[in-house]
Amino acid sequence: MRRGGPFARPGPAEGPRRAMMTPTSCRLWRDPEGTLARRMEEVFERVETLYQSSHDWRYVLRCRECGQLYLFDFHEDIDWEAGDDPSWVTYLPIAGDALDRPAELRQMDLRAHRPYFMKDWPKGVEKPVKRWVVDTGHADRPGQVH
Numbered sequence: 001m002r003r004g005g006p007f008a009r010p011g012p013a014e015g016p017r018r019a020m021m022t023p024t025s026c027r028l029w030r031d032p033e034g035t036l037a038r039r040m041e042e043v044f045e046r047v048e049t050l051y052q053s054s055h056d057w058r059y060v061l062r063c064r065e066c067g068q069l070y071l072f073d074f075h076e077d078i079d080w081e082a083g084d085d086p087s088w089v090t091y092l093p094i095a096g097d098a099l100d101r102p103a104e105l106r107q108m109d110l111r112a113h114r115p116y117f118m119k120d121w122p123k124g125v126e127k128p129v130k131r132w133v134v135d136t137g138h139a140d141r142p143g144q145v146h
Contacts, residue, residue, distance in 0.1 A: 022115055023093040026068040032117060032130060044070070069094050073110055084123045091117040
């Protein structure tokens, strides 16, 4: 992993962007703040662990309320100097067979698919940036939640 995190220098993702299903009936879509304020286990069932280490996790999750599947990805860089570890979280709504080999996708490539929910906490920032990213044709805007 390059220094500065997986999204520090965004570049073109491999392959075309893919439109995924939009989970309009899911609580994460309707109320992301309230949903993420609860413990993950309360809101989601872990269907499969694709990989897990101390600073990288990738799961298939199912919403306990509506049954929506998500590919969940967490990455944290270690800040050995200041202890201000930046982290990146992605919730990608999927159908059961929507992605080939999800454990092998690079973190940057996950965000080539739309929509997805992001919760990014860059180094030196007081609060994380949280939003649904839905638009494939325009730059993302902080605070944009759809």
